[in-house]
Structure formats: C-alpha cells, structure tokens
Amino acid sequence: MEVTRYQSHAVSVIEINHPPVNALSSLVCQALFKEFVEASKDPSVEAIVLCGANGKFCAGADIREFKSTSLMKTISIEDINGNIESCKKPVVAAIEGVALGGGLELALSCHYRVAHIKAIVGLPEVLIGILPAAGGTQRLPRLIGIPAALDMIVRGRHVPATEAFQLGIVDQVVQTNAIDAAVHLAREIIGKPLDNRRLSTLPVQYNINIEDFFDNALKKAKIQFFGAQAPLACIEAVKASVELPFYQGLKKEQELIASLVTTGQPQAQQYAFFSERNAGKWTLPSGEGWDNVSPKIIKTTAVIGLGTMGRGIVTSLSKANISVIALEQDEKQLNQGKKAVISLLEKEAEKLNKQGKSSSFANGLGPVHFTLDFGEIRNVDLVIEAVYENMGLKKKIFQKISKILKPDAFLCTNTSGLDIDEIASVTNRPQNVIGMHFFSPANIMRLLEVVRGCYTSPITIATTMSLGKTLGKVAVLVGNCPLFVGNRMLLPYVEQAGYLLEDGCNPEDVDNALEHFGFAMGPFCMMDLAGLDVGWRSRMEKGLTGDRVPTGTPARQRQGNRYCPIADMLCELGRFGQKAGMGWYKYEKLGGRKASPDPWIRDFLEKYRNTHQIKSHVINSEEIIQRCLYVLINAGFKILEDGIATSPEDIDVIYNNGYGWPKYRGGPMYYAATTGLAKVYETLDRNYKANPDIPSMKPTFLLRKLVAVGEPPLKEWKTQLGNLNNKL
Numbered sequence: 107m108e109v110t111r112y113q114s115h116a117v118s119v120i121e122i123n124h125p126p127v128n129a130l131s132s133l134v135c136q137a138l139f140k141e142f143v144e145a146s147k148d149p150s151v152e153a154i155v156l157c158g159a160n161g162k163f164c165a166g167a168d169i170r171e172f173k174s175t176s177l178m179k180t181i182s183i184e185d186i187n188g189n190i191e192s193c194k195k196p197v198v199a200a201i202e203g204v205a206l207g208g209g210l211e212l213a214l215s216c217h218y219r220v221a222h223i224k225a226i227v228g229l230p231e232v233l234i235g236i237l238p239a240a241g242g243t244q245r246l247p248r249l250i251g252i253p254a255a256l257d258m259i260v261r262g263r264h265v266p267a268t269e270a271f272q273l274g275i276v277d278q279v280v281q282t283n284a285i286d287a288a289v290h291l292a293r294e295i296i297g298k299p300l301d302n303r304r305l306s307t308l309p310v311q312y313n314i315n316i317e318d319f320f321d322n323a324l325k326k327a328k329i330q331f332f333g334a335q336a337p338l339a340c341i342e343a344v345k346a347s348v349e350l351p352f353y354q355g356l357k358k359e360q361e362l363i364a365s366l367v368t369t370g371q372p373q374a375q376q377y378a379f380f381s382e383r384n385a386g387k388w389t390l391p392s393g394e395g396w397d398n399v400s401p402k403i404i405k406t407t408a409v410i411g412l413g414t415m416g417r418g419i420v421t422s423l424s425k426a427n428i429s430v431i432a433l434e435q436d437e438k439q440l441n442q443g444k445k446a447v448i449s450l451l452e453k454e455a456e457k458l459n460k461q462g463k464s465s466s467f468a469n470g471l472g473p474v475h476f477t478l479d480f481g482e483i484r485n486v487d488l489v490i491e492a493v494y495e496n497m498g499l500k501k502k503i504f505q506k507i508s509k510i511l512k513p514d515a516f517l518c519t520n521t522s523g524l525d526i527d528e529i530a531s532v533t534n535r536p537q538n539v540i541g542m543h544f545f546s547p548a549n550i551m552r553l554l555e556v557v558r559g560c561y562t563s564p565i566t567i568a569t570t571m572s573l574g575k576t577l578g579k580v581a582v583l584v585g586n587c588p589l590f591v592g593n594r595m596l597l598p599y600v601e602q603a604g605y606l607l608e609d610g611c612n613p614e615d616v617d618n619a620l621e622h623f624g625f626a627m628g629p630f631c632m633m634d635l636a637g638l639d640v641g642w643r644s645r646m647e648k649g650l651t652g653d654r655v656p657t658g659t660p661a662r663q664r665q666g667n668r669y670c671p672i673a674d675m676l677c678e679l680g681r682f683g684q685k686a687g688m689g690w691y692k693y694e695k696l697g698g699r700k701a702s703p704d705p706w707i708r709d710f711l712e713k714y715r716n717t718h719q720i721k722s723h724v725i726n727s728e729e730i731i732q733r734c735l736y737v738l739i740n741a742g743f744k745i746l747e748d749g750i751a752t753s754p755e756d757i758d759v760i761y762n763n764g765y766g767w768p769k770y771r772g773g774p775m776y777y778a779a780t781t782g783l784a785k786v787y788e789t790l791d792r793n794y795k796a797n798p799d800i801p802s803m804k805p806t807f808l809l810r811k812l813v814a815v816g817e818p819p820l821k822e823w824k825t826q827l828g829n830l831n832n833k834l
C-alpha cells in the first residue's frame with residue numbers, strides 16, 4: 107500500500123509509504139489523490155494531516171520514473187497540490203526527515219507545516235538538472251519573499267528545520283513526534299479561517315527593484331554555474347511568480363522544464379545522481395560486497411603527516427566526531443599542522459553556525475589530539491598515512507606502525523599513485539592495508555578513491571567505504587595500478603595540453619576552451635594551482651627529465667615516444683606556478699590567485715617552436731577539446747579493460763566529484779556515449795595514425811569492440827569484456 111489512511115477522532119492522517127524515501131511515483135500520486143479526495147469528502151473528517159512513513163516525509167518526485175522524454179507524463183503533483191490547497195478542511199503537513207522537491211511542494215500546498223527539529227526541507231531539483239515544477243517556484247516566493255526563495259531554489263540548498271522556521275517555511279518546530287504535534291495543531295484549527303493560508307492566493311511581496319534584482323541574479327548564475335541551464339530556468343520561473351498570475355506561473359514552470367529536457371542536461375545529471383548512489387554498492391568477483399560484508403565500527407583514528415592533505419583529513423574526521431590523533435615528525439611541523447587544523451575547524455564551525463547547527467569543535471579542537479610520539483597511536487582502530495610521496499618513507503612508516511598497532515587495526519595510505527601491494531608487503535597484516543586517496547582540500551572535496559590491493563580483505567574494503575560515507579565523501583572502490591583511476595586518466599590529458607602548446611596554442615587558449623566546455627579550471631590553471639614542481643619531481647623520479655636522461659636523447663622524445671619538455675623548462679627557471687608568482691601564467695604576487703596571460707610565455711613558446719622547427723597552426727576550440735578529452739576517455743576505456751574500475755559509472759563519479767567535470771555533462775564516459783563512440787574512435791584512430799609516437803591516442807581494445815558491436819548502452823559496456831583482468 108503506497109498510501110495509507112487512518113483516523114484519529116476528527117483528524118484523518120494520510121501517510122505516504124513508499125520506501126526508501128517516500129518518493130512520489132505515479133502510483134503514490136494516484137493513491138494520494140484518491141485518499142485525499144475521500145478524506146476531504148468524508149463528513150466525519152474535520153481536518154487532515156499529511157505525513158510520511160519511517161520518519162521521512164517525502165524526497166520529491168520519483169526520479170527513477172524520469173525517462174529522457176517522458177518527464178512530463180510521469181506525475182501530476184500539482185493536481186494533488188491544487189486539491190489540498192483549496193480544501194475547505196484544514197490540512198497540516200507533518201515533516202519528519204526530509205521534505206525535498208515535490209515533497210516540499212506538497213507541504214507548501216498544505217495550510218500549515220510542522221517540522222521535527224532534525225528535518226530538512228529544500229527544493230534541490232536544480233541539482234538534477236530541472237526546476238521545481240509542481241508549484242514550488244510560485245508558492246515559495248509568496249511565502250518567504252523573493253531573495254530567500256531564489257537562493258534556495260537556484261542553489262538547491264537543504265535547509266534545516268530551525269532555519270526553515272526562521273524563514274517562515276514551517277510554522278512549528280518540535281523536538282518530539284511531528285505527526286502527533288501536527289494532529290494536535292489540526293484539531294486546534296478546525297473551523298478557523300484558512301484564506302490567508304492558501305499560498306497561491308497571496309501576492310508576492312517585495313520592496314526591491316525587480317528588474318535589477320533578476321538581471322543581477324542571472325549574471326551571477328551564468329558565472330557561478332557556467333554552462334548549466336537549470337539555474338537559469340529556476341530564475342526565470344521565480345521571476346514569473348512576480349510577473350504572472352499564479353496559474354500562468356505554473357504554466358511557465360511546465361514550459362521551462364520541457365525546454366530543459368531538450369538540452370540533455372537533466373538526463374546527464376540524473377545519471378550522475380544514480381551513479382553516485384551506486385558507487386557505494388561495491389561487489390567483488392567472489393560475491394562479497396556491500397550487502398554481505400559488515401564494516402568494523404571505527405571510533406579512534408590516527409593521521410600521520412599534517413601537510414596539505416593530512417590537515418584536511420584530520421579536519422574531516424573531527425567534523426564527523428571521530429576521535430583522531432594527529433602525528434608529525436618534528437615540533438615545527440606539528441605546530442604548523444595544529445595551527446592549520448584549528449583554523450580549518452573554526453571555518454567549519456562558522457559554516458555550521460550559519461546553518462543553525464552546533465559543532466563539537468566550536469570552541470576548540472573537538473576530538474583531535476596532537477603528538478610526536480608514535481607510541482600514543484597504539485590503540486587506534488585505523489591509521490591514515492599522509493607523508494611525502496616517497497615509497498621508501500612510506501614503507502618505513504608502515505613497517506613501524508604495523509609493529510605498534512593492535513592486530514586488527516587498519517592501515518591506510520593516502521598515496522596518490524604508489525603501489526599499495528608494495529606498501530602492504532612490509533606489514534604484518536597486508537589484508538588490512540588499503541589506499542584511502544583523498545583529494546585536495548581533503549575537508550572539502552567529496553571524492554575518495556578506495557584502492558584495493560591484491561591482499562586487501564573484504565572487511566577492510568567495507569570498513570573504509572563505510573568510513574568514507576561517515577565523512578560525507580563519495581567513496582569509489584578502484585583497483586591498484588600506478589595513479590589509480592582519476593590521475594591515470596589525467597596524465598594523457600595534461601600531456602595533450604603540452605603538445606597543443608608545441609603545435610601553436612598559448613596556455614590560455616587551451617584553458618579557455620576547456621573552461622568553456624565546463625571544467626572548473628583548465629589544465630594550465632590547475633598545474634599552476636597544484637605547483638608545477640609536483641609533476642617535475644615525479645618525472646625526475648621516472649627518469650623522464652633531469653640527470654637520469656641518457657645523453658643524446660632528443661629533447662622531444664622519451665623511449666621512442668613524443669615528449670613535451672616545456673613544463674620541465676619552466677621548473678628549471680623556478681616558474682612553479684601560483685606559489686612562485688609565475689608559472690604558465692603570471693600572478694599579482696607570490697601565492698597570488700589572479701592569473702593573467704604572460705607575454706613572456708608567448709615569447710618563450712615562439713622561440714621554442716623556432717628552435718625545434720615546429721610549424722605551428724591555428725587550433726580551434728573543438729580540436730582542443732577533442733584532443734584533450736578523447737585521450738582521457740580512451741584511458742578510461744583502458745581502465746575498464748584492466749579491471750581497475752568496476753563500471754563506466756564509477757569513472758564518471760570520480761570525474762564529477764574530484765576533477766571539476768561539469769555534472770551536466772554526466773562524466774567523461776557518459777559524454778563519450780552521448781557524443782557517439784564511433785566518433786571518438788575514428789578521431790582517435792585518425793590522430794594516432796598521424797602521430798604514432800603518442801600511444802595514448804591509440805584506440806583501446808574495448809572502445810574498438812564497442813563500436814564494432816554497434817555501440818551498446820553504457821550499462822552493457824563491461825559485459826563486452828567478460829571477466830578479463832578483473833582487479834576488483
């Protein structure tokens with residue numbers, strides 16, 4: 107039964123019961139409509155309460171029913187809303203858990219709203235590429251005013267109950283059972299006038315210059331959400347609440363949602379939404395997986411190394427109220443780390459404070475303890491190592507801690523690409539060793555690659571995946587190979603960016619093209635931010651540059667393949683990026699963030715091309731995008747072929763959450779599918795034939811096979827491989 111109804115004296119309680127989140131599927135809508143009409147006609151009923159089963163009001167329309175073209179046919183939430191709002195008997199929404207999207211729209215059509223203190227409300231449709239199209243953009247501004255409504259709708263913000271009360275979205279916040287409180291309120295208001303409780307009948311009140319306000323909002327949204335269409339449609343819809351009568355405003359919502367669907371963005375974002383949820387459902391070829399292996403509860407942790415990453419990881423653990431011992435190698439580093447953690451925690455507390463939430467670390471360090479003594483970590487449940495990226499050092503530390511720690515403690519490394527098995531091999535419990543690859547800044551970035559080595563046990567995977575979730579991360583299980591998934595795919599992308607400079611581009615041409623595509627940052631801006639020296643050191647270690655390059659090696663060749671030495675040349679000149687005030691761009695000061703194109707670089711590139719007799723040519727944005735992205739995608743196919751990622755969806759989750767890929771394009775593998783695999787294949791093949799010294803352009807076996815079998819849907823790609831090489 108999707109919707110049940112029972113009577114408590116004169117109050118009829120209608121409960122949505124559609125696990126897991128009481129989403130409004132077509133069946134739920136039909137049942138809700140029917141139960142509501144019956145209750146409203148029943149002479150023994152004098153008031154109605156709407157609620158959701160299992161402590162959740164309703165998470166909105168059932169996204170699973172959204173099909174690319176049939177979005178319009180799926181639901182008629184507004185039919186229900188209209189009925190509720192015009193009902194002569196008072197209707198009260200009892201909000202527990204969540205009232206999101208269509209769920210909040212349903213509550214807004216009720217005459218009163220009571221929320222449990224832990225509930226959240228919001229109109230997050232924008233995050234799945236659409237807009238609240240069941241009256242949300244018309245009713246909310248009438249209730250809380252334009253600026254507050256626009257902010258919630260355009261950002262898709264989840265608003266906690268206490269803030270919802272301050273804004274006027276809910277009438278009561280209760281610490282006890284919200285349904286009982288709603289029934290109580292419903293009884294009190296029987297027979298009282300409801301006219302000013304019907305939001306559609308109220309005028310939108312404002313004392314701002316509407317034209318200027320919406321113009322500014324549009325300008326800001328075009329910058330902040332570059333390329334995404336849904337935020338712009340949300341602004342237009344809210345504007346309609348001021349300019350049009352209510353029912354025409356509803357029509358506008360429908361027109362806008364229909365036009366969004368034609369952009370393909372909602373489909374991409376909904377794919378991203380479900381891919382993210384599926385990433386947590388890991389399964390090994392043995393059948394062990396998320397649904398049959400229980401994680402160990404982690405209460406105490408230690409983080410070794412408080413540099414860029416360690417301090418973020420400590421902050422993340424502390425935010426989740428997990429006890430953490432933060433360990434450094436000397437007093438100076440320890441103090442620096444401590445200062446940084448305090449400052450990060452203060453910022454987090456400030457953020458929570460603004461949301462009306464309290465934190466355990468508001469007045470100090472919460473559950474963090476700092477030390478130089480390895481002896482102090484002996485009793486922790488799990489350690490995360492975040493020292494320099496050096497195999498010798500990491501092995502020394504793992505050897506040491508494996509001797510000190512209790513036998514069942516888990517040992518995790520935050521390495522960005524070293525061999526997990528080699529690290530595990532020096533410990534007395536290789537089955538408890540795993541990679542937890544956080545992204546910088548670790549307290550903010552949502553992505554966590556959980557890297558399984560060949561010895562790693564299922565319980566270690568379950569525990570770290572679960573810890574990731576507790577930290578609010580999107581954890582994705584990947585296999586062990588140099589650079590894992592995200593960074594491995596990034597390598598040929600960055601290489602291509604270098605070749606583009608040789609062939610005639612300036613850094614800003616490449617960055618502009620990729621930022622216009624939707625990346626938060628182009629590759630050269632990204633390298634300047636991270637520091638060019640990071641890649642330089644790694645290339646030196648690999649013998650690609652520096653003293654270990656055999657004499658007589660051509661400047662633009664390594665091991666018979668094309669090599670672009672420009673980044674090395676900049677490093678030799680101390681152009682390390684933002685921290686040096688110059689890199690691919692110049693900056694206003696050391697550590698400055700405002701990049702401007704540098705005439706020196708243009709001049710340098712001219713001379714470089716002349717020295718190497720490279721005939722440059724004009725390269726347009728399309729070529730830049732294809733050259734950079736197709737090699738990245740090709741590497742994604744190789745990763746699937748090698749069994750390093752479980753599915754193309756997992757790769758897309760990694761790119762959407764860790765690499766600034768525009769979510770409205772779904773992710774690189776989804777983008778390949780929508781572009782057409784044949785086009786990707788043919789372009790790569792043509793380019794590879796013209797440049798056989800760039801192996802990353804050679805189309806992979808899997809890509810070729812998928813094209814040959816007629817481009818099956820993304821969900822079926824892996825089946826084309828059978829069980830080849832599965833490292834997961």
Ligand SMILES: CCCCCCCC(=O)CC(=O)SCCNC(=O)CCNC(=O)[C@H](O)C(C)(C)COP(=O)(O)OP(=O)(O)OC[C@H]1O[C@@H](n2cnc3c(N)ncnc32)[C@H](O)[C@@H]1OP(=O)(O)O
Pocket residue numbers: 126127129165166167168169170177178179181182183204206207208209211230231234237238239240242363380383384
């Ligand atoms: C003519 C009409 C034209 C169109 C009218 C449009 C009307 C609208 O205005 C359209 C809408 O309502 S669109 C939906 C808006 N709601 C949302 O975006 C909420 C999305 N869900 C969440 O944020 C979290 O899941 C939530 C906060 C709820 C829970 O988070 P958790 O971390 O606790 O759990 P999750 O792992 O995220 O989710 C648990 C399971 O629930 C599934 N799910 C969540 N929201 C859903 C939804 N709205 N529809 C269907 N399934 C949904 C989720 O996939 C997961 O499923 P399993 O993986 O199978 O367990």
Ligand SMILES: NC(=O)C1=CN([C@@H]2O[C@H](COP(=O)(O)OP(=O)(O)OC[C@H]3O[C@@H](n4cnc5c(N)ncnc54)[C@H](O)[C@@H]3O)[C@@H](O)[C@H]2O)C=CC1
Pocket residue numbers: 410411412413414415416433434435436439491492493494495496499503520521522523543544545546
């Ligand atoms: N910086 C980044 O963006 C990312 C780095 N990583 C990885 O995270 C790890 C750490 O990187 P960063 O934080 O950037 O390095 P970092 O150089 O900022 O910090 C390393 C810290 O480790 C400490 N340390 C060194 N030896 C130690 C020892 N024996 N005992 C205790 N502490 C010791 C150092 O004093 C230093 O504070 C590396 O493996 C790196 O590859 C992973 C993801 C992103």
